[in-house]
Amino acid sequence: MVRQFLALALAGSVAALAAAAPAAAAEGTPPPPREKWSFSGPFGKFDRGQLQRGFKVYREVCQVCHGMTLLSFRNLSEPGGPEFSVAQVRTLAAEYKVQDGPNDAGEMFERNGRAGDRFPAPYKNDNEARSRYNAVPPDFSVIAKARTYERGFPWFVLDMFTQYQEHGVDYISALMQGYEDKPPQGVNIPQGLAYNKYFPGHAIAMPKPMEDGRVTYEDGSPQTLAQYSKDVSAFLAWAAEPHLEARKRMGFQVMIFLLIFAGLMYFTKKKVWKQVELHPEDLTPRPPTEYKT
Ligand code: HEC
Numbered sequence: 001m002v003r004q005f006l007a008l009a010l011a012g013s014v015a016a017l018a019a020a021a022p023a024a025a026a027e028g029t030p031p032p033p034r035e036k037w038s039f040s041g042p043f044g045k046f047d048r049g050q051l052q053r054g055f056k057v058y059r060e061v062c063q064v065c066h067g068m069t070l071l072s073f074r075n076l077s078e079p080g081g082p083e084f085s086v087a088q089v090r091t092l093a094a095e096y097k098v099q100d101g102p103n104d105a106g107e108m109f110e111r112n113g114r115a116g117d118r119f120p121a122p123y124k125n126d127n128e129a130r131s132r133y134n135a136v137p138p139d140f141s142v143i144a145k146a147r148t149y150e151r152g153f154p155w156f157v158l159d160m161f162t163q164y165q166e167h168g169v170d171y172i173s174a175l176m177q178g179y180e181d182k183p184p185q186g187v188n189i190p191q192g193l194a195y196n197k198y199f200p201g202h203a204i205a206m207p208k209p210m211e212d213g214r215v216t217y218e219d220g221s222p223q224t225l226a227q228y229s230k231d232v233s234a235f236l237a238w239a240a241e242p243h244l245e246a247r248k249r250m251g252f253q254v255m256i257f258l259l260i261f262a263g264l265m266y267f268t269k270k271k272v273w274k275q276v277e278l279h280p281e282d283l284t285p286r287p288p289t290e291y292k293t
Pocket of ligand 1: 058064065136143147172176204205207
């Protein structure tokens, strides 16, 4: 009876999951194409050059609208990130104006940024952003983790084994390239919004942020929208998880430790039970009269 019930429940959930996948596709938001990332997989590492380029794109394009208030300037020079030099970070921080205070007169004042300061937000509050852009541009500190998309059954099960975690970055990269000047037939986009293939609902308040040639790269990388999109997404992945490399390294060390530990435990168990295995006849059960009540 219980078995039958379990089998039924399992069959039901499999059917429901299988039905859910086409439902997501039917809404008309195509899944973002999967890209290759240097930081994917158990041994993935960020590409320093890519992070530096991504930061340049953020600074020159996205920063006007999107803040990154959980990140400090000094993070940019830490190991595992874009690894700018400390001097570079100081110069960079000094280009920003940061509010500080109160001073002796009790007033708040502005000063040049220092490496320990966080990135200042581009607007005072959400209402100001809304009145300017029609919507609030989300903060970028953890956006690569906060945005994702449904892969549907059976992918979300397989993803656990293939360790695919780059849903957010794939989405952001696709979003940058998903603008189309003319929405397809039958799709109405309200005034002030733009059509984007990958944005759920397609009507996005963010105007197309960049096109080919928008940012100048000094390292000879192609100055194309596709390259900018990948670079800025990789940078956001780092911003959302600055310790990714350390986490992956630690994970690998833990696996090795567990493997050695399991081996040691196996031989310990063999030794402890050796006498019992050699002389099972010595093991006579205690009569119940010897039990303490
Ligand atoms: C002119 C202002 C502006 C610029 C420049 C801009 N954005 Fe946006 N962005 C917005 C607004 C407004 C929204 C909110 C859109 C909405 O909710 O419809 C948004 C939303 C987003 C989202 C979230 C989409 C979602 O799924 O909710 C991402 C990711 C994003 N922007 C990335 C970027 C990147 C990367 C850049 C730089 C290359 C950039 N934006 C430049 C205004 C801007």
